[in-house]
Amino acid sequence: MNKRIAIIGSGISGLTCAHLLSRNNSITLFEAGDTLGGHTATIDVEMSGRTWAIDTGFIVFNDRTYPNFKRLMAQLKVRSHPTEMSFSVHNPSTGLEYNGHNLDTLFAQRKNLLSIQFLSFLNEVLKFNKLCKQHLDKGLIGADHTLGDFLHIHRFSDYFARHYILPMGAAIWSSSIQGMQAFPLLFFVRFFNHHGLLNISNRPQWFVISGGSREYIAPMVRGIEDRIRLNTPVKAVRRLDNKVHLELDNGTKESFDEVVLACHSDQALAMLTDATDQEKRVLGAIPYKNNQVILHNDTSLLPDNRRAWASWNYRLDRDPTLPARVTYNMNILQGLPESAPTFCVTLNQGDDIDPSKVIRTFNYAHPVFNKESLAACQRRDTICGHNHTHFAGAYWHNGFHEDGVRSALEVCSRFGATL
Numbered sequence: 360m361n362k363r364i365a366i367i368g369s370g371i372s373g374l375t376c377a378h379l380l381s382r383n384n385s386i387t388l389f390e391a392g393d394t395l396g397g398h399t400a401t402i403d404v405e406m407s408g409r410t411w412a413i414d415t416g417f418i419v420f421n422d423r424t425y426p427n428f429k430r431l432m433a434q435l436k437v438r439s440h441p442t443e444m445s446f447s448v449h450n451p452s453t454g455l456e457y458n459g460h461n462l463d464t465l466f467a468q469r470k471n472l473l474s475i476q477f478l479s480f481l482n483e484v485l486k487f488n489k490l491c492k493q494h495l496d497k498g499l500i501g502a503d504h505t506l507g508d509f510l511h512i513h514r515f516s517d518y519f520a521r522h523y524i525l526p527m528g529a530a531i532w533s534s535s536i537q538g539m540q541a542f543p544l545l546f547f548v549r550f551f552n553h554h555g556l557l558n559i560s561n562r563p564q565w566f567v568i569s570g571g572s573r574e575y576i577a578p579m580v581r582g583i584e585d586r587i588r589l590n591t592p593v594k595a596v597r598r599l600d601n602k603v604h605l606e607l608d609n610g611t612k613e614s615f616d617e618v619v620l621a622c623h624s625d626q627a628l629a630m631l632t633d634a635t636d637q638e639k640r641v642l643g644a645i646p647y648k649n650n651q652v653i654l655h656n657d658t659s660l661l662p663d664n665r666r667a668w669a670s671w672n673y674r675l676d677r678d679p680t681l682p683a684r685v686t687y688n689m690n691i692l693q694g695l696p697e698s699a700p701t702f703c704v705t706l707n708q709g710d711d712i713d714p715s716k717v718i719r720t721f722n723y724a725h726p727v728f729n730k731e732s733l734a735a736c737q738r739r740d741t742i743c744g745h746n747h748t749h750f751a752g753a754y755w756h757n758g759f760h761e762d763g764v765r766s767a768l769e770v771c772s773r774f775g776a777t778l
Contacts, residue, residue, distance in 0.1 A: 361385060362616040362774070365605055367593050367630070370397025371417070371760050372751035373621030374579045375431065375767035379776040380619075381583045387615070388583070389605075391592035395580065401571030402654060404718055406700050412571035413689050413702050415654050416723055417760050419444065421563035424554050425761040427768060430778055435578040438569040442692050444562075446530070447669035448522050449662040452677060455522060456667040467666035476518060483519040488557040491548045500545045503730070507540030526673040527556075529683040532758065533650050533706065533725040536679035543733055550757055567693055596620070596630045598746045619770055621751040623647050623724060631748075638742050644735035645754055647724040650682060653705045657716040660686040660705050674708065682707040726754035744773050 362384045366373050369390040377388045394400075398416035419442060420428050432439065445460035457471065458464035471477040490513060494500050506528065510520050521536065528539040528547060548557075555562035568574050580587060592608035596618060603618040620627040624645040628634060634642075661668050670691045674684045689695065689702040705712060709720070726732065736755050743750050749770045756762035771777065 363387075363614075364617045364619060364774075365389065365593075365603065365613070365615040366619045366621055367596075367605075368397065368620070368622035368626075368752075369395040369587075370621065370752075371399065371428075371763035372753065372767045373397070373619070374576065375764050376619050376621055376751055376770055377583060377586075378579045379767070379771045379778070380774055381586065382776060384774065386583065386586055387613075388580075388587045389591050389593050389607075390587065390589050391608075393590050395576050395587070395589070396573060398723055399572045399576065400721065401573035402719055404654075404702070406656075407698070411695070411699060411702065412573075413654060413704070414567070414572045414693065415652060415704050415719070415721055417572050418687065418689075418692055419565045419567055420760060421554075421565045423563035427764040427778065428761045431764060432568075432575060434778065435575060437575045437578060439566040440569050440694060442565050442567045442694060443670055444565040445669035445671070445691070446527060447662055447667050447672045448526055448675060449667065449672065450522065450675040452675070456662040456664050458662070458667045458669040460669060464666050464669070467662070467664045480516070480519050480522065483515055484523060485559075486513075487515065487519070487524060488559070491557050492552065495548050495552055500548060502543075502545065504544040505540065506542045506544050506547050509544050510540075521675065526675060526683075530671050530673050530685045532728060533648070533683050533685075534727075535682055536675075538727075540679075541729065543728065543730055546728060546733055571693075593630055595632045596748075597632045598748060599633075601747070603747050617747045617749065619749045619751055621767070623752060624726070624750075624754050627750055627752075635742070635746070637738075641735045641738050641742050642750070645732045646727045647754075648682075648727050649722050649724050650706050651709055652721040652723050653709055653712055654718040654721075655703050655705065655712050655716045656700055656718070657703065657713045658701050659713070660703055660708060660711060661688060661701075684708050726758050728758065743770070749773070 364380055364384050364386045366376050366386055366388045377386055380386050400416040401412050401414050404411045404413055445458055447458035449456045456468055466472050525536045525539045529536055551557050593605050594608045595606040597604045602614045605613050624642045625647050628642040661672050668688055672686045683706055685706045687704040739755055751766045751770045753762035755766045
């Protein structure tokens with residue numbers, strides 16, 4: 360049956376829903392901002408006599424753990440090319456720098472070849488990987504166990520924790536070092552194992568969208584451009600008389616048969632004027648946290664030793680409560696030519712960047728994963744698909760683009776739509 364469906368939010372979840380549901384339904388896509396894409400934000404930068412398309416939000420996907428996103432891109436005939444996913448740590452207080460990409464970059468500081476502390480640290484990496492796999496295979500990880508508990512029980516050194524596993528996790532989930540210590544261990548180990556991060560070799564091949572991540576947006580909405588409403592915030596959603604009533608920010612009201620809230624959990628809850636107790640409990644337990652993101656050319660945010668420059672560069676701070684301090688080297692990630700200026704995308708280090716080298720500043724919100732939010736995600740089916748209301752978003756799973764597509768497919772399946 361053809362239904363009138365309102366889709367609120369144009370991130371990857373909303374776009375996937377619009378793309379698939381529009382085949383057999385009358386959809387309207389509402390976006391509060393002036394562009395589509397959500398965290399897919401490619402910026403044109405005029406510099407050195409040409410225009411560079413630089414990604415500032417969603418950047419990479421891989422051939423192993425992004426099956427739905429990869430299939431979607433193939434159907435849309437969106438081009439991609441391989442990239443390097445390397446990770447470095449720089450500690451200004453101790454001077455340590457390393458990049459785990461290969462032996463040359465791992466020992467970017469040649470003195471570490473003779474450092475007992477550094478060599479012991481490398482042994483701990485192997486020990487951590489082995490123990491995580493063993494505990495996962497044998498079902499030894501309890502629901503209440505945290506990453507900090509695991510590190511303490513197995514007597515991992517503070518040097519290992521602070522210079523490897525805690526910053527890596529903080530970079531992935533935009534957390535703090537302290538936040539990673541309280542991170543649910545089972546969720547952490549499952550993710551690391553699934554993404555090959557517990558292996559020294561046999562890791563997934565990562566890719567970027569050629570020309571910038573935004574290149575998939577146009578083919579996603581081809582044929583439904585007239586059903587898209589930019590600059591149209593939805594103020595309120597109310598379910599009444601077997602219909603869904605939307606009140607827009609400009610005061611107008613419209614009715615639909617179904618609504619897909621393809622926005623953040625907290626945004627969805629704020630729109631529902633008649634939220635049920637269950638919706639309040641589930642959505643209210645999945646918070647989001649803002650991260651400042653700056654596109655710039657200040658290479659002082661990268662390691663001092665150029666051999667240690669990686670795709671992801673974590674800068675340690677003495678305060679473990681501070682949000683993740685990560686700089687993405689976009690030249691490595693997007694495979695820019697050697698003649699290109701060095702483009703950096705940095706999280707949460709605005710005060711350290713030369714203001715004259717700042718290109719643009721953004722704020723992106725990321726879901727917070729903890730014991731309460733993960734438990735709430737397990738109750739998704741108690742609110743999704745009920746009362747003509749559907750919730751789509753990467754927060755239901757791991758928080759990444761594949762998860763956004765996956766959640767959208769879960770919604771679309773209720774209407775008989777698939778890839």
